[in-house]
Amino acid sequence: xxxxxxxxxxxxxxxxxxxxxxxxxxxxxxxxxxxxxxxxxxxxxxxxxxxxxxxxxxxxxxxxxxxxxxxxxxxxxxxxxxxxxxxxxxxxxxxxxxxxxxxxxxxxxxxxxxxxxxxxxxxxxxxxxxxxxxxxxxxxxxxxxxxxxxxxxxxxxxxxxxxxxxxxxxxxxx
Numbered sequence: 001x002x003x004x005x006x007x008x009x010x011x012x013x014x015x016x017x018x019x020x021x022x023x024x025x026x027x028x029x030x031x032x033x034x035x036x037x038x039x040x041x042x043x044x045x046x047x048x049x050x051x052x053x054x055x056x057x058x059x060x061x062x063x064x065x066x067x068x069x070x071x072x073x074x075x076x077x078x079x080x081x082x083x084x085x086x087x088x089x090x091x092x093x094x095x096x097x098x099x100x101x102x103x104x105x106x107x108x109x110x111x112x113x114x115x116x117x118x119x120x121x122x123x124x125x126x127x128x129x130x131x132x133x134x135x136x137x138x139x140x141x142x143x144x145x146x147x148x149x150x151x152x153x154x155x156x157x158x159x160x161x162x163x164x165x166x167x168x169x170x171x172x173x174x
Contacts, residue, residue: 008053008061013049016070020073027094059116071099071104073108095108126161135162141164141173142169
């Protein structure tokens with residue numbers, strides 16, 4: 001499968017929201033309460049993505065097939081290292097469920113790390129659900145489990161924290 005990674009634009013908000021909803025359904029149904037899905041209808045996600053994409057401090061990349069269809073996306077932002085102990089935060093990395101384990105996640109992770117490095121980041125932290133299979137992906141990519149956590153985007157979900165201590169090392173791994 002030929003995939004192109006590019007920066008997302010506001011025109012991508014609807015397609016990103018659709019991938020986001022499908023990925024949540026495929027990954028978190030049965031892990032998270034049904035109420036969490038009801039709180040996030042597709043239109044709410046589209047509006048949230050429009051807001052995210054309008055914020056110039058956010059980096060959002062999409063992976064598209066040769067027809068331009070968005071297959072997955074990654075979103076990140078810079079942090080104040082003095083406050084959080086890390087200088088960037090991977091907020092999202094989601095794929096169409098049928099495309100897992102085909103290399104797209106690695107491609108998006110590599111691309112978002114390169115974007116963050118270009119902005120001066122050397123480290124990256126992320127949150128994922130404690131019961132999420134994504135934990136194995138991040139561990140395989142070399143992320144370090146942070147048992148004490150960090151409160152970047154901390155919410156009410158049962159999540160855990162991982163960190164990439166050297167984005168250059170991550171790029172070499174991928």
